[in-house]
Amino acid sequence: MxxxxxxxxxxxxxxxxxxxxxxxxxxxxxxxxxxxxxxxxxxxxxxxxxxxxxxxxxxxxxxxxxxxxxxxxxxxxxxxxxxxxxxxxxxxxxxxxxxxxxxxxxxxxxxxxxxxxxxxxGDPAGAQPATWGRDPRARIEFxxxxxxxxxxxxxxxxxxxxxxxxxxxxxxxxxxxxxxxxxxxxxxxxxxxxxxxxAPANNEAPLALLEAWVATRNTDAHGKQILGPEKIPTLHDAVVKTCGDVIQDPRKCGFQPSSLRCPPDVDRPTCLTPAQVAAVVAFYRGPHGLYNGGMPYGSELGWIDQFVVRSGSPLDGNAGKIAFNYLKYLGYPTVLPGRFKLTDVRFTPATYDRLNLLGNALYNANNPDLSAFRAHGGKLIMYHGWADPYIPPFSTLDYYRAVQKRGGADAYTRLYMIPAGYHCLFGPEADTSPSEIGVPEFLQPLMDWVEKGTAPGVINVPTLSGDYTDVIRDLDVAPFDALAPIKTAPDSLNANYHYVGRYYLGGPR
Known part of the structure; x- marks a missing residue:
């Protein structure tokens, strides 16, 4: 097949x-x-x-x-x-x-x-079975x-x-x-x-593993949710207190979920049980070696409905639905059996390699060699929110680092990392749209670059405050240099993520 x-x-x-x-x-x-x-x-x-x-x-x-x-x-x-x-x-x-x-x-x-x-x-969020993926032609087109x-x-x-x-x-x-x-x-x-x-999903196949990871890591052996939405405000407030109201780079933060551990035999909204501490650590770290990190510090409010659900099972949250549909109908050369469940996923290098058979052929867009695009005169602007809980920003950083390492990236590419930015700069609530909160203007700088040769520099960003109720309009965001050394917090769960060396067609760094 x-x-x-x-x-x-x-x-x-x-x-x-x-x-x-x-x-x-x-x-x-x-x-x-x-x-x-x-x-x-x-x-x-x-x-x-x-x-x-x-x-x-x-x-x-x-x-x-x-x-x-x-x-x-x-x-x-x-x-x-x-x-x-x-x-x-x-x-x-x-x-x-x-x-x-x-x-x-x-x-x-x-x-x-x-x-x-x-x-x-079909439904973009995966609420309906993606049975169209049984058709190889539909996979190629998508x-x-x-x-x-x-x-x-x-x-x-x-x-x-x-x-x-x-x-x-x-x-x-x-x-x-x-x-x-x-x-x-x-x-x-x-x-x-x-x-x-x-916020590109260009590491598509491994991203399905991350989504399966967070959904299953919030599900106990009896199928019940470990971390509920009632704990999210306490967790987010603690992260903001440690890392700052608007987190410039979560890798520089050393927040430890264990700081919220409940006393023995106590479970209340203002603390985390030992099982909840372990789950949150797993969320921040991600599946070691199978994806470029996990949930960034500051993204907590966006976990609700994604893999921390208001009712039912985390496996039925947005992350679980997307992961299930991708794995069952899109990710493998043949469709998985009808009895397949998300809890059947094994987070191993063998699973990673098998998913990337079709991933690298069809879905992944990880090749850092953009020389033909540059030769055509093309210009590329990428942007990603530092607080993105749907597609964590670390994969974009690694991809852009690989582009920069080939040399000459400044002539035709830019990356903007947006502090406190959620997925696609929406959110954290699903009904929050750019027209309501304002977003950076990217198209005009891109047009000016292509048509007038004016390379984009600092862009003014209407960033949200730590509680995501107010818009801070005086934050200027400069193009991001993924090769520049940074001083990370030694105990940061975000800084110590594992770089997936096979992530690019160009091979390990």
Whole structure:
């Protein structure tokens, strides 16, 4: 099975690489006429004018649904493609602000924007079984090809509508979208001029092990939850007291969960039982050698609903659902048996190696060699919140360190590490959005870098306070140097994480 899938992988770039960047139209079409436009490996199903856009919907063979929104007037010549989140399964909401930008062109609706569902219908958070992963073609589209194919389709539609293609192409994504952005830079380096990759899930296969780890480490032998949400405020307050209101770098903090240990035979909301201390230590450390660290100090409020649940089992939290679906339907060459449970996972090097058979072929975007992207003139901005509990920031630091070690990274890449930033700069509550709390503006600096040669420097960040109720708007964040030596706390559970040497296609450091 794995040999057949890898054979398909060899064929896919050959099929796609020969496609023209945009279909030629003898004359621009009106909006309704786009239903007759030629789309590489696909078709348009509807084209309607509304809210200042010509909104085009269609399907890329065999099942990838997409939406492209073309400004009726005032198009800047810029194209922005939006990535998805989680397991995808729905076309992203293409309304601004998206993940981390709200530039004037976006607000004025003068950008062409597009997104797709990556070839399947399903719940991004894993609430539904990801049975679509039984189809190898669906795995390839989700993991590797969907964003490249959408770029080709969008070029064709822009040419058909405006009479010419875009002057500049940009990709914006966070989480799975961040992985998609890095995948494009690594495997389709000529597709985009600028890429925003936020909180990237580029170490996808090992990330499933981390998610399984935190869910199972909060479950006792009887299937009951060890650390409940009632203990989270006490834990978070203790971390903030030790590390600071806005944690600049959790590796510099030496907080020890044992400092909250309850007296013998006592269990109250203001302390941790011995079992809870052990669980929290496991959360901060992560699965040794199988992922780049664990939960960062300061992320505690985001653990609720992720692997600390309000009711039921931690195995059914967000982390457990994603891990279960990935492992059962996506992570292995053949589908695991119906009796598979998350507690069956063995956190061993053999499990890591087996997951990375498909991980490195399809889902991981860990190659630090971006020389082809740089040669094309591409620019990459990455960002990650230091308090991200969904995709801890340490994997991004290690990946960017590998990029920097190849030399010349400052000429075409930037990394911004956001103090007190949660996943994709949302949160910690699920209903907290950038429009409510404000987010750093990344797209305009990326456009200025690509179009004017102005390299981005310090960016002003509306960072949240330690209790995540107030916005601190005077924090300036400079580009992060992952190679710079830091003075870590000797007893920090975050600083002593194990670097996964096989993490990159480039091999151990």
């Amino acid at each position: 794995i040999r057949k899938l890898l054979t398909l992988l060899v064929a896919v770039p050959l099929m796609l690489g020969g496609a023209s960047a945009a279909a030629h139209s003898p004359a621009p079409l009106n909006c309704a006429g786009l239903t007759a436009a030629h789309v590489p490996q696909g078709m348009v199903t509807s084209a309607t004018a509304a809210d200042g856009y010509c909104q085009v919907q269609g399907v890329l063979e065999p099942a990838t649904k997409f939406t492209v929104k073309l400004p009726v007037s005032g198009w800047t010549g810029e194209y922005v493609q939006q990535g998805c989140s989680g397991l995808c399964g729905a076309v992203p909401d293409l309304r601004f602000p998206l993940f981390g930008f709200s530039c004037p062109a976006a607000k004025d609706k003068t950008l062409v924007v597009a997104g797709d569902d990556t070839g399947h219908t 993991g590797l090809t969907s964003e490249h194919r959408l770029r080709l389709a969008s070029d064709a539609l822009m040419t058909a509508y405006y009479g010419h293609g875009p002057a500049y192409r940009y990709f914006d994504g966070c989480s799975t979208g961040g992985r998609q952005g890095l995948n494009l830079a690594q495997r389709f380096p000529a597709d985009f001029d600028g890429i925003l990759a936020g």
